[in-house]
Amino acid sequence: MTETYTPRNDPPRSEEFQFSGDTLLAKIKEIIRAGNVRRVIIKNEEGRVLIDIPLTLGVVGTLLAPQLAAIGAIAALVLKGSIVIEKEAEPPAVTPSM
Secondary structure, rough: OOOOOOOOOOOOOEEOOOOOOOOHHHHHHHHHOOOOOEEEEEEEEOOEEEEEEEOOOOOOOOOHHHHHHHHHHHHHHOOOOEEEEOOOOOOOOOOOOO
C-alpha cells in the first residue's frame, strides 16, 4: 500500500533573517539553493517591503538573474534589513503500517 500526501491548503511556514547590506545577495543565493522556498521578501529597517519575489519550482539560472540584479542594487542602498522567506508546508511524517 502506498500513502501519498495531499496538501490541504496548509499555510506556508515563514522564517525571518536579519542582514547587513554586504551579506544580502549571498544569503538570498543560499536560501534559494536550499530549495522549497515559495517567496522571498526583503524589508528595510522600518519593516517596509522593498522587493517581493515569488519563486516557483524550476526557477533557476537565467530566469532568476533579473531578480538577483535588483537584490544587488538594494544591497548597495540598504545597510540593514530583514529577509522573510515562505516555505512550502512540509508533509506530515508517515510511519509504515504493517
